[in-house]
Amino acid sequence: MNPLRRVDHLLRRHPVRADAITAAVLALVLVVVPWFVLGYVPSPSPEGTRALVAVLTGFGLTLPWAARRRWPMASAGVTVLAALVHLAFGPEFSAALVMVPLTVYNLAALAPRRASIAGLLAGLAGGAANGMKVWLFPPAFTTPDGLMIRSPADPAGMVVMTVGCGLTVLTAWAFGDVVRNRRLAVQALEDRTRRLETQALQERELAAADERSHIAREMHDIVAHSLQVIISQSDGARYAAAAKPELAVATLETIGQTGRAALADMRQLLGVLRGPADAGADRGRRDPASRDAHRAPPGLADVPDLLATMRLSGLEVSLLEQGSPRRALPGGGLTAYRVVQEALTNTLRHASPDARSFVSLAWTPHGLDVQVDDDSRGAAADPATAGSGQGLRGIAERVALFGGTVETGPRVGAGYRVHAHLPYTEI
Known part of the structure; x- marks a missing residue:
């Protein structure tokens, strides 16, 4: 790894520790080296007193940098106090005063907006005050023979000092404000990313739940209908085997056809859960009897075949069709087919x-009305084949998915009725 990137990584991982080290380095470079290493040691003279003030305020200006991230306003407060003491009792210039624009930058980057503006105004006011100090109390120089000479008051020096300090402070504040805006923009993007990830996760969970519900409905419609037909046919074949063997053979053929159709529907349904590679590898291993696994889903055109299968199971059923469709139905008529299938199976x-049973398919200006009635006297169901209500609930979910309605319940007098309304597809 690049050494600079490694240093940047360490600084990002330990920001407070990095600020403390930076403050120590600044104190060493801006205070210790100028005043002690280069020989500017404070002495009992007035100039020595000013130098002592410069040393103490220098530490007061640099050391608060260690807390600039955790307590930016408190750190700035200590820096402002040290700068005021330096302005009142210290020399005209000290290297540690560079911490003033750095503090303004830190307030603009990390502190609230009010504190940022207050820091800018305080820095500009400090620059103006320093210019006034240069004008009213011009710097003095001591000659080698001990004679002190004070420079004449010069308004130009005041202007240069004020403008220079003001521009420095304003530039530092501008850079800090840019950093602040960038940080807020990055935080907004991160928050938006987290919200989008959460939303995407919720959408995936909802889609998975919806797909599971869809598969459960399809499985129920396929398995319940086919098994009920097979059970009815097998019971009839058992009783007819002795008296009418030819009828038993026809019944067994119907059972085989029903089982193969259910197997094809099952393979078609489970195909959506398998990847293309699995489907391609499986295609070559399928037996010829199952080549209809890719047939189209059943629709209204398959209702007569469904009724024929139910008649073979011993159920007398009639079909009445009224009107003609004006537009296509949602789902290609599969929902209507499943409604009829579930009602007849029940x-x-x-x-x-x-x-x-009486099946009615009535086309209206608004859609298709599917009605299935029976005239049963209410014989109890076989406990081995008693359902749990999943079929009717699945019908309601299917129809509601396309904006339709379902009504189920006993008929007046005797029997049971299932009525569903499927609206046309909106164009």
Whole structure:
């Protein structure tokens, strides 16, 4: 790693420790070296007193830098106090005064906006006061023979000092304000990124939950209907095997067709859970009997075949179609097909043996009305095939997904009714 990048990494990991080290280095370079190493040692003379003030205020200007991140306003307060003492009792200039624009920069970068503006005004006022001091109390020089000569008062020196200090403070504040705006922009981007990540995670969870619900509905419709047909057909084949063997053979053929259709629907449903590589590798291993696994989902055109299968299971069912569609239905008619399938399956499962069903598909100006009635007298369902209400709940979820409504309940007199309204697809 680049040494500079390594140093930057360490400074970012330990900012307070880095500020303390920086403050110590500044005190060494701006106070210790000029006044002690270079020979400007304080003495009992008036100039020595000013030098002693410069040393003490120099430490007061540099050492608060160690707390600039944790307590920026307190650090600036100590710096301002030391600068005022230096202005009143110290020499005209000291290297430690460079901490004034640095403190203004720190306030602009880290402190609240009010403290930043206050620091700028205090720095400009300090520069003006230092210019007034140079004008009213011009610096004095001591000749080798001990004669003190004071420079004449010069308004130009005041202007130069005031303008120079003001520009330095203003430049430091501008850089600090740029750093502040950049820091706030980065924080806003980080907050936005976190919100987007949270939103994306929630959307993924909702999508996964919706997909699980969709798969559960499809699994129920496929498995419940097919197994109910197979159970009814197998019971009929068992009783017909002795008296009418040819009827048993036809019934077994129906069972096989129902099982293969259910297997194809199951493979088609589970295909969405598999990757393209798995699907491609599996395509070559499929047997010819399962090549219809990629068939299109059932729709309204498959309702007559569904009714024929239910008749083979012993359920007498009739179909009445009214009107013609004006626009396409949502989902290509799959929802309407599932409504009819679930209603007939429930009739086959729960109704009396001599029950009859009536399927009505009525096209209206607003959509399709699907109604399935039966005239059962309320025979109890076989405990082995009793459902848990998932089918009707799945129908309601399917229809509501496309803006439709479902009404289920007993008919007046006898029987049960399932009525669903599916609106047209909005264009």
